[in-house]
Amino acid sequence: xxxxxxxxxGEMRFTExxxxxxxxxxxxxxxxxxxxxxxxxVPRDPYEFLTLTGTYNPLVSIFLDRIVQDILPAGWTxxxxxxxxxxxxVLVASLVLAVAFDMPxxxxxxxxxxxxxxxxxxxxxxxxxxxxxxxxxxxxxxxGYFVLSRFLLIALKPFFAAGHLTLDIEGADFYYVxxxxxxxxxxxxTFPVFIYLMIRFGVVExxxxxxxxxxxxxxxxxxxxxxxxDGGPLLDVILFFPVIALLELAVFFGKRYPGRExxxxxxxxxxxxxxSPLDPGQVFCTRCGRANA
Numbered sequence: 001x002x003x004x005x006x007x008x009x010g011e012m013r014f015t016e017x018x019x020x021x022x023x024x025x026x027x028x029x030x031x032x033x034x035x036x037x038x039x040x041x042v043p044r045d046p047y048e049f050l051t052l053t054g055t056y057n058p059l060v061s062i063f064l065d066r067i068v069q070d071i072l073p074a075g076w077t078x079x080x081x082x083x084x085x086x087x088x089x090v091l092v093a094s095l096v097l098a099v100a101f102d103m104p105x106x107x108x109x110x111x112x113x114x115x116x117x118x119x120x121x122x123x124x125x126x127x128x129x130x131x132x133x134x135x136x137x138x139x140x141x142x143x144g145y146f147v148l149s150r151f152l153l154i155a156l157k158p159f160f161a162a163g164h165l166t167l168d169i170e171g172a173d174f175y176y177v178x179x180x181x182x183x184x185x186x187x188x189x190t191f192p193v194f195i196y197l198m199i200r201f202g203v204v205e206x207x208x209x210x211x212x213x214x215x216x217x218x219x220x221x222x223x224x225x226x227x228x229x230d231g232g233p234l235l236d237v238i239l240f241f242p243v244i245a246l247l248e249l250a251v252f253f254g255k256r257y258p259g260r261e262x263x264x265x266x267x268x269x270x271x272x273x274x275x276s277p278l279d280p281g282q283v284f285c286t287r288c289g290r291a292n293a
Contacts (some may be wrong), residue, residue: 031105031282032105034162036094036095036098038059040091042059042093044057060093060096063093067178073167075169081170081171100138100186103134109132111130125197129193131144136190137187137189139186140187140189141186144183144186148239152177188224188243189246193249195209196251209251210251221242224236224240224243271288272287
């Protein structure tokens with residue numbers, strides 16, 4: 001009977017966790033949807049739209065204009081090959097911007113979901129975690145936008161001349177390369193925050209990174225090479241160095257603060273059948289009466 005009650009309790013707890021996860025995901029989805037709709041529905045110039053003196057341009061077009069002005073090299077021309085290419089670019093751009101703006105909410109809801117498993121001193125990290133991850137994500141976006149994307153296109157330009165190709169680029173290809181470069185640069189910059197939390201929570205010791213620095217650096221380089229578009233090894237190195245610097249900084253601060261206190265390992269004998277404690281040398285369990293080896 002007690003075993004059945006324990007099973008039901010475990011099922012209830014699992015169901016409660018699923019319910020909480022559903023609520024957290026619902027908040028993330030709704031905020032993401034609201035931002036997405038605002039970017040794609042709200043007109044760039046409400047006055048011209050309401051007075052019918054201009055064409056309708058969604059709010060996200062401001063972002064697309066800035067990309068062309070800041071990143072597209074001089075002499076390059078964007079062209080479209082498909083009827084729905086413009087709409088596709090607007091939708092993808094709105095989604096990327098919505099995820100970027102919604103990142104603080106995503107970080108906060110993720111942390112609150114794992115909050116019940118944390119100790120009181122670990123719960124105090126919630127706001128530093130949200131703030132630091134959001135700031136690093138924005139810094140990574142800026143780095144990918146102003147450095148990586150520009151370098152990628154400038155580095156590819158000589159190959160067009162070598163192949164006697166005109167600089168007419170499909171619009172979707174251009175924007176997608178920029179979106180991927182900027183977004184994954186922001187993601188890469190948040191890695192050190194999670195490494196720091198893993199050290200603080202005792203998941204991994206800071207000494208692990210010191211003893212295995214060569215492997216950690218090599219693995220980081222592989223990750224940066226995978227998440228960046230085709231820009232050659234030099235582009236991977238440009239992203240690799242700031243990520244490694246942040247990673248080493250996270251390990252440094254992780255060493256300065258104690259992590260989760262290790263749990264005492266239980267060496268007492270327990271019944272194989274009902275998990276009741278057994279005295280040393282005891283064979284028959286006093287609760288269920290079964291013999292234990």
